[in-house]
Amino acid sequence: MKNKADKILALLDLNKSSDAIIKTTANLAKMVGGHIDLLYVKKPVDVVKNENQLSSMRNINRDYIKSRSHIENVIKSVDKDLNINYSLTYGNVKQVVEEHINNTNPDIIVLGKKELNSLKLVGDKLTSFILKKHNGIVLIASNKHVLRYDEDMSLGVLNNLEQPLEDLVKKLMTISQKPIKAFKISKASESDSNNSSEYNKFVEYVFEPNDNALSNLSKYMAKSNIDLLCVNRHAITSKKSGYLDLNSLLNKMNTSIIFAGK
Template identity: 55%
Template sequence: MKHNKYKILVLSDLSKSSDTILKTTANLAKMIGGDINLLHVKKPVEVIKTDNQLSSLRVFNRDYLERKNHIETIVKSVDKQLHINYDIVYGSVKHEIETYIQNINPDIIVLGKKRFNALKLIGDNLTKFILKKYKGTVLIASNKSVLEYNENLSLGILNDFEQLSNSDLTKTLMDLTQKPIKAFKIKKSTNLSSQNKKDVTSNKTVEYVFEPNSNVLNNLSNYLLKSNVGLLCINKNSVNTKSNKGLYTNINLDGVIKRLNVSLLLTA
């Protein structure tokens, strides 16, 4: 059992959805007991447009104050009583983030969900970088909806129900919510219906089974939205390969992140 507070690191680009992502993080911190650090990294070349050293210093100072005020405005809009530590760093984004992670050793890293461009097919490089470098829990927060707090939390679990329900973090969330927990499975079924519903484990849990076909993630995404699931818990190691067998046929972590339009808690 974890006794100390969770250390939560939010990586923010200060985009329009930053307040939504921070509100979700704040609600998660209240539910599990967590301290929040926010990190914003900016490339110097995106700020400085001149070679004059004195002029560059003025530009940096002005840019820093603008970003500082922006962050403080977001923090106040989230919760005036909530204390959030934040840092603004100029440098190589990936290098500065990796160094910061090593220094504070967070339990959870929070990222915003990037929009998937079907034409470019390039994905989100920062998300891939974090998932490769960081072995802990990652929350990919929805840009559109705020995670509900306490008993209002609508929680889903994708496969690995027994393993995930025994982890400290997931168990804490399961104990808080008063809504039925939705356990989703992707596996071959003798039922001809695309989804099969039944009660499992307790009266707080309902299981939904989806056939592993080419449309399974789209079908699952539509059902998550229709059933108002606010947070889907996934063991990221179980879907972290390009070719998956058994329960995870036809899906991988990259596809899950792109296609499922709810907040995702990717546990180690």
């Protein structure tokens, strides 16, 4: 009996980074055997430039055709064997995204890094909203680098060794032939090595907890060519995390980041 395929929802805004995000989502689907659902939401005010109803409808129609063509061209450039569906809609971003999540119940949600993502909510950023709304895995895809799918994929884990590993992370570990780098922000005297067989592929690196901790970590990850950083969601909200503020983490890291489910 085959395992149920994961449902992967990718949220798009069709900026310059959308192609990379779609291709990262495609590679993720290959890793987990998932189906892809692309959702593009745009506020009508971003398309409609005047109050004339007929002109407004024409503008929306032209934008729809252009956006649909863009998405279909990118889909054609990825693996044809993947099951990829897409939806284009205009309306309130928060409302549309929330309704879509409720109706489709995805296992994994993918979106771009916030600094280049135009899907912003009033009083709340999309990333924070998704992390609060969705109990499953959330992947914040790099806007510059497509997540690779081969044995040279390099994985990192941040402040996470004391928590059980997600099944998805375990799958990624079986693909990568490289040792997983376990990063920890804590005083060296507080770092304990974990001898469990689950962690025998890990090499631990400890960074001193100070204001430059995330900057130093980001520089080291860039030099080490880390493709994906795995972060336990509780490490963001835990008082013990200290320097793992969500906004700082997303701003400092240039790699893709995967947040474990609640």
